[in-house]
Amino acid sequence: MILSKGFWQTYKEVPADATIASHQLMMRAGLIHKSAAGLYNYLPMGYRSIRKVEQIVREEMDKAGCYEMLMSVVTPGELWQETGRWEKMGGEMLKFKDKADRDLCISPTNEEAITDVFRKTIKSYKDLPLSLYQINTKFRDEIRPRFGLMRGREFIMKDAYTFHATKECLDEVYDRMYEAYENVFNRLGLEFSAVVADGGAMADGDAKTHEFQVIADSGEDAIIYSNEANYAANIETAKTIRKVESAAKTGSMAEVSTPGKATIKEVCEFLKKNEFHSLKSLVYKARNDEEEKFILVLLLGDDELNELKLEKVYPGYEVTTATDTELKALGLIKGFIGPVEISNLDIVFDTQVDLNAAYVVGANKLDMHLENFVPKEVIKQIKTADLRLACSGDYTVDGKHQVELKRGIEVGHIFQLGDKYTKGMDATILDQNGKAMAPLMGCYGIGVTRLVAAAIEQNHDENGIIWPAAIAPYNVSFVAIVKSEEYKEKANELYKTLINSGLEVVYDDRKAGPGFKFKDADLLGLPLQVVLGERDHKEDGMLEIRIRRSGEKIKVSQEDLISKVN
Ligand code: ATP
Numbered sequence: 001m002i003l004s005k006g007f008w009q010t011y012k013e014v015p016a017d018a019t020i021a022s023h024q025l026m027m028r029a030g031l032i033h034k035s036a037a038g039l040y041n042y043l044p045m046g047y048r049s050i051r052k053v054e055q056i057v058r059e060e061m062d063k064a065g066c067y068e069m070l071m072s073v074v075t076p077g078e079l080w081q082e083t084g085r086w087e088k089m090g091g092e093m094l095k096f097k098d099k100a101d102r103d104l105c106i107s108p109t110n111e112e113a114i115t116d117v118f119r120k121t122i123k124s125y126k127d128l129p130l131s132l133y134q135i136n137t138k139f140r141d142e143i144r145p146r147f148g149l150m151r152g153r154e155f156i157m158k159d160a161y162t163f164h165a166t167k168e169c170l171d172e173v174y175d176r177m178y179e180a181y182e183n184v185f186n187r188l189g190l191e192f193s194a195v196v197a198d199g200g201a202m203a204d205g206d207a208k209t210h211e212f213q214v215i216a217d218s219g220e221d222a223i224i225y226s227n228e229a230n231y232a233a234n235i236e237t238a239k240t241i242r243k244v245e246s247a248a249k250t251g252s253m254a255e256v257s258t259p260g261k262a263t264i265k266e267v268c269e270f271l272k273k274n275e276f277h278s279l280k281s282l283v284y285k286a287r288n289d290e291e292e293k294f295i296l297v298l299l300l301g302d303d304e305l306n307e308l309k310l311e312k313v314y315p316g317y318e319v320t321t322a323t324d325t326e327l328k329a330l331g332l333i334k335g336f337i338g339p340v341e342i343s344n345l346d347i348v349f350d351t352q353v354d355l356n357a358a359y360v361v362g363a364n365k366l367d368m369h370l371e372n373f374v375p376k377e378v379i380k381q382i383k384t385a386d387l388r389l390a391c392s393g394d395y396t397v398d399g400k401h402q403v404e405l406k407r408g409i410e411v412g413h414i415f416q417l418g419d420k421y422t423k424g425m426d427a428t429i430l431d432q433n434g435k436a437m438a439p440l441m442g443c444y445g446i447g448v449t450r451l452v453a454a455a456i457e458q459n460h461d462e463n464g465i466i467w468p469a470a471i472a473p474y475n476v477s478f479v480a481i482v483k484s485e486e487y488k489e490k491a492n493e494l495y496k497t498l499i500n501s502g503l504e505v506v507y508d509d510r511k512a513g514p515g516f517k518f519k520d521a522d523l524l525g526l527p528l529q530v531v532l533g534e535r536d537h538k539e540d541g542m543l544e545i546r547i548r549r550s551g552e553k554i555k556v557s558q559e560d561l562i563s564k565v566n
């Protein structure tokens with residue numbers, strides 16, 4: 001791209017809703033434009049990175065034996081009705097009617113659609129296993145779209161679906177996909193963890209499911225792990241939660257001193273009674289059409305943060321929310337808390353918050369008492385470390401290793417689905433004995449656009465993005481600091497030399513000073529900058545290569561340039 005003629009612009013201002021680095025940098029570096037909440041235009045500079053991610057994903061899927069296809073983004077309501085998900089999907093699914101009054105939706109995921117393709121084509125076990133995938137737009141009307149491409153409403157996902165006649169075959173392909181995912185994230189140059197995930201309603205009881213989490217402090221997910229025990233899981237899967245959940249359901253657990261339900265009000269009163277004068281309780285009303293859900297966040301902080309702005313958000317209950325300044329003081333301005341849809345009990349420890357912070361999250365009625373999580377004695381002598389320890393003490397691996405916590409961004413998720421969809425949609429085949437059977441399925445998602453944001457989240461400094469080489473929009477920023485016609489000509493020649501050698505180059509030929517150009521080059525963050533400075537070149541006949549990540553500067557002659565850059 002020749003900048004004087006190209007389509008690229010940087011911005012000084014950060015939009016108010018951009019609270020994390022990747023969102024700010026993607027906006028400032030002119031990679032994306034917002035069109036509405038959770039909707040973005042991918043501009044030429046940003047789209048190049050997205051396509052590079054897609055290509056890496058595509059290559060690894062092909063290598064793993066999957067066939068690429070493209071499904072319609074709009075899917076008919078009838079398919080979803082067959083599995084009951086037309087109702088169950090909730091508010092995230094954007095439904096509408098066409099002019100003939102037929103139900104349609106913009107696909108949030110495609111299990112039904114792919115099962116429909118399958119049942120129209122495959123009739124025998126002999127045609128299995130089958131692995132299909134697409135890289136396509138998805139739409140989810142997220143309760144709270146935020147962080148730019150990280151949690152958009154419209155986003156690009158790679159979704160793959162596999163079909164099997166036996167569990168052994170499903171396991172084998174699942175493992176192959178797991179490896180393909182590792183390859184993708186390794187090729188992208190990201191630090192990631194594969195963690196045991198919570199299958200939720202998607203999978204059968206003991207079916208395998210893993211999430212691939214890019215490690216970042218701004219991540220919305222909490223991961224518990226123990227290196228010694230070679231264990232990592234999304235905190236959503238944690239055993240304590242299960243324990244309390246089932247206790248609440250059956251009301252029968254010995255450890256629970258006062259089993260039963262507690263309302264938000266009761267929890268607040270309980271805390272008051274136990275002299276939690278430093279307590280912040282924040283309740284957010286989740287925007288959800290189907291069901292009113294609430295999240296109660298109990299932040300156990302220090303005494304200076306005692307001012308609460310009271311708001312009435314739940315009929316009959318006084319609940320409290322903190323002001324922006326308070327949230328900021330708590331390190332929460334980044335929005336880790338907020339109306340996320342959680343139907344089960346969950347307990348999340350936010351390692352970002354210096355203060356001792358335990359988030360107790362629940363639905364309308366909290367099916368718990370705080371004592372279920374934290375013994376009273378411990379609550380009373382509360383200290384940052386104590387609380388976390390008291391709670392995380394429950395999270396141990398093999399009854400031996402205590403787990404640690406870190407935050408992650410879910411960039412991929414793989415599931416064994418069992419026969420839920422094939423059974424539900426009557427997609428049967430004939431097995432070896434000529435008997436009808438519902439094949440087993442696996443599904444495998446990668447958030448393509450989220451990955452670009454996650455890569456930036458992990459690779460940036462105060463001056464801008466530092467792209468992993470594999471997904472940088474271009475390879476080289478060629479910065480020409482030239483005045484005379486002779487040198488302008490020289491710069492044009494050099495640009496041609498660079499692109500003729502196969503490099504992807506952004507050529508800054510704009511009429512601007514060196515400071516301006518270097519700022520933009522750093523902000524854009526291509527791996528290399530090649531500098532032709534007229535004054536320096538007249539002195540020593542050399543060019544300069546700057547390595548964005550290390551800041552290292554290397555002088556090279558024009559003859560050596562191409563071999564050095566490559
Ligand atoms: P999350 O927990 O972040 O809401 P999810 O578990 O709902 O994600 P999946 O249904 O597992 O998402 O979808 C597969 C992948 O799609 C996710 O691992 C993630 O990378 C990506 N993804 C999901 N929702 C979004 C979104 N709103 N914006 C961008 N990418 C998303």
Ligand code: MG
Nearest residue numbers: 092140142341
């Ligand atoms: Mg989601």
Ligand code: MG
Nearest residue numbers: 211221410413
């Ligand atoms: Mg998730």
Ligand code: MG
Nearest residue numbers: 211410412413
């Ligand atoms: Mg998921």
